[in-house]
Amino acid sequence: MKEFTLFWLTGHSEVVKGDEPHEAMNNAGYGGGSVGALDFYANGDKREKYEWDSQNREWNPLKIKP
Secondary structure (H helix, E strand, O other): OEEEEEEEOOOOEEEEEEOOHHHHHHHOOOOHHHHHHEEEEEEOOOHHHEEEEOOOOEEEEOOOOO
């Protein structure tokens, strides 16, 4: 099974598992109605690559420091 990170419009993120993103969401107990609350998904565990900006209510990629 593959891992997918779900990034929700609430500022919450989580890793789910399945062969495809929709299957991983189903395995985690999410139905089709939840897609409206999903901002985006990424392949693999990408929770450390994005941060939630609560003021603007959006996910932003983390900047890598040199």
